[in-house]
Amino acid sequence: MGIGELARLAGVSVKTVRFYSDEGLLPIAERSSGGHRRYGRQALERLRGIRDLRALEMPLPEVAAVLEDEPGGTGLAAALTARLAEVSGRLSAxxxxxxxxxALAEAPGSERPALLRQLGALPQPPDTGALARFWRRVLPVRLPSRVREAVVDAAVPDLPRDPTPGQAVTAARLHTLASDSGFAADVRRANGRTVGRGDLVRLYDGLGNAYALGAAKLDAGIEPEPGEALDAFAGAFAQGHGEADTPEFRVGLLTMIRASDDPRLGLYWRLVHDLQGGGPATMGAAHAWLVAGLACSAPTPAPALPGHARVSASDGAAGEQWT
Structure with a gap:
């Protein structure tokens, strides 16, 4: 059949048939004596298949792969999965x-310029790249990659796919905070003082266990107290510093942690808590619960720094320096 008849039967334009032919998707059976394209009957079903796949906005390379796949093969399923992922990502964006x-429409007029600046700085579509880079910058350089990535995974929240206006603002504030190079430099220096020069793997693995225990206590509504979680916390630091976990060590540990405290990390963890819509205690909240327990159990309480608030189990957003 000629190109016009093929286009009519498939419900497409002659220009479309010519394009697919030129792209190699629609083979030409022969040419007439006048040089016109002629197509076999199988071209009609192939053209209809191309039309249907392109209606789903499937790229030409994927269309070609599907057409060359065996009937009932995995080519179409794989292509549909890829399209679904792309559409889902666009919808989320x-x-x-x-x-x-x-959020901008609901904000008071006087607050919109500053809010617009923060929301405008958020990547589109939003991601947590700035947060991951922040944690990779502040963690010790000699920390093994396995441990480093485990900390990053625990410290960087997942973004909601269907955010509220408040969560969009929170994500923008987190992005701004994590992008502050001065903040990262301060936390890196504080961490350097706190972690010491001992066995970092034992320190961070022990802290991971302590935070899990502390978060479970916090989620259960238990006030900071001595016990397994606090022993794991102090023990991790003792092992990391190559010292014994004695009452005197705990007093010194409390003083060291409080001296390294940065209120901006408390803000980071509160924002993470808000972005997650509440839910389980964050790692920062677990840290604050453990530090409060350390203060309660120390034989000679270390002096509280200005603004160092007591942590209660009901304050799931609380957080301070995470070492």
Whole structure:
């Protein structure tokens, strides 16, 4: 059949048939004596298949792969999975844009310029790259990559796919905070003083266990107290510093942690808590619970620094220096 008849039967334009032919998706059976393209009957089903796949916005390379796959093969399933992932990502990006627009529309006029600056700095579509880079900068250089990535995974929250306007603002504030190079430098120096020069793997593995125990206590509504979680916390630092976990060591540990405290990390963990819509205690909240327990159990309480608030189990957003 000629190109016009093929286009009519498939419900597409002649220009479309010519394009697919030139791209190699639609083979030409022969040419007439006048040089016109002629197509076999199998070209009609192939053209309809191309039309249907392109209606799903499937790229031409994927269309070609599907067409060359055996009937009932995995090519179409793989292509559909890829398209679903792409569409889902685009929808999520639109939901984030809607949430940001609503946040700006609902904000008082005097606050909109500053809010617009923060929301405008958030990547589109939003991601947590700045947060991951922050933690990789502040962690000790000699920390093994396995441990480093475990800390990053625990410290960087997942972004909601369907955010509220408040969560969009929170994500923008987190991005701004984590992008502050001065903040990262201060935390890196504080961590250097706190972790010491001992066995970092034992220190961080022990802290991971202590934070898990502390978070479980916090989620259960238990006030800071001596016990397994606190022993794991102090023991991790003792092992990391190559010292014995004695009452005197705990007093010194409490003083050292409080001296390294940075209120901006407390803000970071509160924002993470808000972004997650509440839920389980954050790692920062678990740290604060353990430090409060350390203060309660120390035989000679270390002096409280200004603004160092007591942590209660009901304050799931609390957080301070995470070492």
């Amino acid at each position: 639109l939901r984030w844009r809607e949430a940001a627009l609503r």
